[in-house]
Amino acid sequence: xxxxxxxxxxxxxxxxxxxxxxxxxxxxxxxxxxxxxxxxxxxxxxxxxxxxxxxxxxxxxxxxxxxxxxxxxxxxxxxxxxxxxxxxxxxxxxxxxxxxxxxxxxxxxxxxxxxxxxxxxxxxxxxxxxxxxxxxxxxxxxxxxxxxxxxxxxxxxxxxxxxxxxxxxxxxxxxxxxxxxxxxxxxxxxxxxxxxxxxxxxxxxxxxxxxxxxxxxxxxxxxxxxxxxxxxxxxxxxxxxxxxxx
Amino acid sequence: xxxxxxxxxxxxxxxxxxxxxxxxxxxxxxxxxxxxxxxxxxxxxxxxxxxxxxxxxxxxxxxxxxxxxxxxxxxxxxxxxxxxxxxxxxxxxxxxxxxxxxxxxxxxxxxxxxxxxxxxxxxxxxxxxxxxxxxxxxxxxxxxxxxxxxxxxxxxxxxxxxxxxxxxxxxxxxxxxxxxxxxxxxxxxxxxxxxxxxxxxxxxxxxxxxxxxxxxxxxxxxxxxxxxxxxxxxxxxxxxxxxxxxxxxxxxxxxxxxxxxxxxxxxxxxxxxxxxxxxxxxxxxxxxxxxxxxxxxx
Numbered sequence: 001x002x003x004x005x006x007x008x009x010x011x012x013x014x015x016x017x018x019x020x021x022x023x024x025x026x027x028x029x030x031x032x033x034x035x036x037x038x039x040x041x042x043x044x045x046x047x048x049x050x051x052x053x054x055x056x057x058x059x060x061x062x063x064x065x066x067x068x069x070x071x072x073x074x075x076x077x078x079x080x081x082x083x084x085x086x087x088x089x090x091x092x093x094x095x096x097x098x099x100x101x102x103x104x105x106x107x108x109x110x111x112x113x114x115x116x117x118x119x120x121x122x123x124x125x126x127x128x129x130x131x132x133x134x135x136x137x138x139x140x141x142x143x144x145x146x147x148x149x150x151x152x153x154x155x156x157x158x159x160x161x162x163x164x165x166x167x168x169x170x171x172x173x174x175x176x177x178x179x180x181x182x183x184x185x186x187x188x189x190x191x192x193x194x195x196x197x198x199x200x201x202x203x204x205x206x207x208x209x210x211x212x213x214x215x216x217x218x219x220x221x222x223x224x225x226x227x228x229x230x231x232x233x234x235x236x237x238x239x240x241x242x243x244x245x246x
Numbered sequence: 247x248x249x250x251x252x253x254x255x256x257x258x259x260x261x262x263x264x265x266x267x268x269x270x271x272x273x274x275x276x277x278x279x280x281x282x283x284x285x286x287x288x289x290x291x292x293x294x295x296x297x298x299x300x301x302x303x304x305x306x307x308x309x310x311x312x313x314x315x316x317x318x319x320x321x322x323x324x325x326x327x328x329x330x331x332x333x334x335x336x337x338x339x340x341x342x343x344x345x346x347x348x349x350x351x352x353x354x355x356x357x358x359x360x361x362x363x364x365x366x367x368x369x370x371x372x373x374x375x376x377x378x379x380x381x382x383x384x385x386x387x388x389x390x391x392x393x394x395x396x397x398x399x400x401x402x403x404x405x406x407x408x409x410x411x412x413x414x415x416x417x418x419x420x421x422x423x424x425x426x427x428x429x430x431x432x433x434x435x436x437x438x439x440x441x442x443x444x445x446x447x448x449x450x451x452x453x454x455x456x457x458x459x460x461x462x463x464x465x466x467x468x469x470x471x472x473x474x475x476x477x478x479x480x481x482x483x484x485x486x487x488x489x490x491x492x493x494x495x496x497x498x499x500x501x502x503x504x505x506x507x508x509x510x511x512x513x514x515x516x517x518x519x520x521x522x523x524x525x526x527x528x529x530x531x532x533x534x535x536x537x538x539x540x541x542x543x544x
Contacts, residue, residue, distance in 0.1 A: 077420070084416065108300060108327070111262060113325065119300075119301050119304050123305075160432055162431055162433075163414035163425065163433035164433075165412070165413055
């Protein structure tokens with residue numbers, strides 16, 4: 001059986017991008033490189049539509065993904081649901097194409113009783129698919145009183161993904177970063193909950209909302225092109241030093 | 247849901263089997279499906295579950311088909327498509343159960359501790375048969391449990407959460423989901439059902455009080471201790487939540503013993519009407535017991 005790798009970005013935001021380029025252009029660019037861009041809007045109350053979250057829908061549409069608005073308390077659950085849907089959608093499309101190729105038919109045009117075999121195959125592929133999920137977390141000033149729930153949601157997502165058979169890796173990028181940087185890599189891709197737990201404790205809110213930069217930098221991280229920060233260089237050098245001492 | 251509601255009197259025509267069903271009532275709406283009461287051309291009444299989601303409806307049909315003669319799930323008749331305007335929907339035709347779900351029931355009635363244990367034993371037995379087949383029930387909740395008015399039997403009406411052991415649980419309700427309590431992975435094993443059944447017992451005991459806010463096992467057990475139930479029963483529930491019981495079957499054994507020996511209450515100081523009736527009848531089987539439940543409250 002073939003192994004499937006699904007690369008997705010989840011943009012979490014509680015408002016409109018207000019600095020840097022267009023997040024829609026960035027999302028489109030990401031989609032063209034095979035990364036699915038999903039977007040989740042954080043509503044300030046659980047009733048009524050929030051105008052500032054209109055962009056959420058636009059980002060997801062441009063990025064070939066899905067969008068959802070939720071309250072901060074349900075963010076972890078929503079991120080999991082969005083991931084699940086993305087995996088299913090991707091595999092369904094893939095198998096649908098194959099079906100068309102081989103049998104020149106669609107699932108819907110097969111006798112109902114015979115559909116099950118194909119659906120079981122889709123389920124199996126979904127269960128075993130490898131997921132690389134980058135979360136771009138809005139850390140602008142307006143997120144200030146939501147940060148502890150935001151941190152909790154990352155842990156919740158990782159716990160949920162651990163139930164799957166396939167490998168799941170999660171990375172977290174904060175936007176804006178610190179000291180005037182548009183973004184900051186909070187944690188690179190890892191399967192280890194403990195690794196990410198400590199790192200997300202450092203999430204702090206404050207500043208603008210550079211959503212486009214967040215998408216671009218997440219892309220670099222997903223594609224493994226990110227530049228090492230000074231911190232990481234120092235750490236890696238220490239490793240070398242230790243080795244040479246031994 | 248993408249599709250509009252079917253209207254009363256609308257005739258659903260099967261694309262493949264050509265059977266015709268006339269819609270008479272809407273029975274319920276879920277996340278991805280609606281269930282209608284329908285009449286076939288011979289005048290028989292059925293429940294028709296409609297969804298745009300071909301995957302979930304096909305999977306549910308397979309599970310219903312597998313257990314259609316088990317007695318605890320509704321009998322399933324067929325799976326078909328219905329072409330409606332420009333859209334295509336998929337539907338399952340299954341036994342119409344005349345009754346109420348447990349959620350509706352407990353919202354309106356008091357339910358004694360003995361009855362709660364009895365219900366848990368019945369559900370536990372149905373889970374046991376699933377486990378023997380290498381399956382896990384998964385999405386347990388009050389809304390998915392129906393009490394049939396005609397014969398007072400308990401039926402599990404939504405098998406959408408039934409999952410093969412070893413893979414991840416996709417359909418769940420946080421209140422009954424061990425992962426939401428940080429008590430384990432959202433992966434199908436028999437202990438997943440052990441946790442959800444223990445939670446069901448607690449939900450039935452505490453009803454709406456205190457439950458929604460407390461996603462903490464220790465706190466829940468503490469709340470139980472302030473209520474008029476025996477230490478023995480609390481211990482069993484606690485062990486169930488911790489999933490420390492050696493197997494699901496041994497949990498079920500203990501529940502049954504508590505039921506049979508009346509070891510669920512702390513003192514015998516308080517009797518409700520239902521219990522007096524039970525004691526009077528010396529009911530031995532849980533099944534029969536629910537017959538009494540029905541007589542008094544439906």
